[in-house]
Amino acid sequence: MPSRLNEHLSVRAALLLVAATGALAYMFMPSCTAFVPDADDAICHAIDAAGGGPVDWPANTYKMWAAGQYHQCEVFDHVSQSWWTESEEARDYLAGYGIRQGHNWAELGRDDLTSIDEATGYVDSPMARTYNGYANIAYANAEGIDLDRGRSLDDFEYYDTFLKWASAYVHQRTFRVSGSCERACRTVGSSACTTARTVSGRLRNDYILLYHSFFYDIDSIWRASTVFHEVRHAQDGRLHTGNGCGRRFSCDYKWSDAGSNTYEMLWLAAYFHSIEQNEYVSDVRQARAEAMFEMLRLTAFTEQVRWNKASFASINELPEWYLEEVACSEGAPTHRCLMLAN
Amino acid sequence: MPIASNRPLIWLPLVLSCLSSLACNTQAETSGEIGRVTFVQDDVAERLALRVELTGVEPAACMRVRKPIEGFVEWTENALDQAVHQKLIALVSDADRFDSYRSDTDLAARSEIEGCSAWPGADAPCYVEELVVAGGGTPWRFSLQQGVTLSDEGQELVDEFLTAHEDCSGTRSPSETSTLSNSSAP
Secondary structure, eight states, X not given: OHHHHHHHHHHHHHHHHHHHHHHHHHHTOOSOOOOXXXXXXXXXXXXXXXXXXOOOOOOOOOGGGTTOTTGGGGGGGBGGGOGGGGOHHHHHHHHTTTTTTOXXXXXXXXXGTTOBOTTTOBBOSHHHHHHHHHHHHHHTSTTGGGSOTTSOTTOTTTSOSHHHHHHHHHHHSOOEEEEXXXXXXXXXXXXXXXXXXXXXXXXXXXXXXXXXXXXXXXOHHHHHHHHHHHHHHHTTOOOOOOOOOTTOSSXXXXXXXXXXXXXXXXXXXXXXXXXXXXXXXXXXXHHHHHHHHHHHHHHSBSSOOOOOGGGGTTTTTOHHHHHHHHTOOSSSOOHHHHHHOO | OOHHHHHHHHHHHHHHHHHHHHHTOOOEEEEEEEOEEEEEEEOSSEEEXXXXXXXXXXXXXXXXXXXXXXXXXOOEEXXXXXXXXXXXXXXXXXXXXXXXXXXXXXXXXXXXXXHHHTOSOTTSOOOOOXXXXXXXXXXXXXXXXXXXXXXXXXXXXXXXXXXXXXXXXXXXXXXXXXXXXXXXXX
């Protein structure tokens, strides 16, 4: 009898061991999967065609700007506005947001960062476009790449503006940022495409995956706010809670859920209300951030948002106040909560 | 082998499994989708929404839901009548109309402030009656509040949105459909 029991236990132990090994293997599994490019995957085809030599990167798509409203935002990718191209230190700082741990960057232009489209003067590799997105996060505060991003996120004496806190938040709450050559549209020829996807996890097993549309369909301010959105999914693990919002995808139920859309809007509000205008924070960039803020306010929540951009006028002066207020309880609203919790 | 000595062997994988499942407590979240024009019409009682892809490769998606919005909202996906799709996209892509849309948007912002200032009860949400059209730029807003007069261009866009919404949701009568299809024939 004892020997049969032992045998049973050994079998169970072996099964559990296999399960545990499988789970551990899953935990450390890289984010890439076997992939066969389809007709839309222009980056994949360009890499393939280069055969290991210089890649002829795709041109901007910008289908959403068919109306021409924001055509000038393309210039954010001009080499003269890609501030990190002249500085190894700057590139190192930007890589520290999680790109360094990411997959696929070697084939997406790691050694081709200053490659320029000769017709436009824009940096054109996917990795360079990603750096331009992150540069808006890094350089939007006065300290820029001298900001110490490692301090506690509660240290509001040091992070005395929202934009300083935001840079540290992105650094501390993301582990891995990877790129993909996929276009990730719903069907071939469709313009409905995914820009980014995040797998959440608390133990440095989170990752953000960036697609073709992130590099070539949206401007660098939109890229920056998308990153901030994704980071809220990553280690904080906030998933979308709503449905029935106007834009249909990525809906949060309401503002005070403090989800990814709320955080994305906080960064956009801080950016367009920033008074630290310099070569890195320009009128055009701020106007772009304002437009993005409005789009999210009007279409990204199930419940209509009750306030407007003016409510955020002092977000940079009082970052901790805004961060606390977004999470304030619906059940015990204060006067200030009422303004921000719809 | 005594049972007691097996226990660590049994529990170790179990603990590892639990730890790894905690570590792997991951969920994929797709976000940041782009590429469509979104129309949202809100009033106090209900929301109408329509998403139209520029290229028309994908079917349009639409929904109509009572407020407050609770539970799962069902969207209907339908290919729009080609003439309806083309006209709607033409109206939001015609740069000559943008000044009128911007004027309507400014008017909506002003009427929102006036309307919500007079809203009964500070604790109650102030629902703004308007149509929002959002894509990649600044959204256009068209107030549907009484007393607000839209530009001709804005009114035409509102009317065309309603036609497209009916087409998507299947509430447009066949005679209307055939009339439109015939009128758009080359």
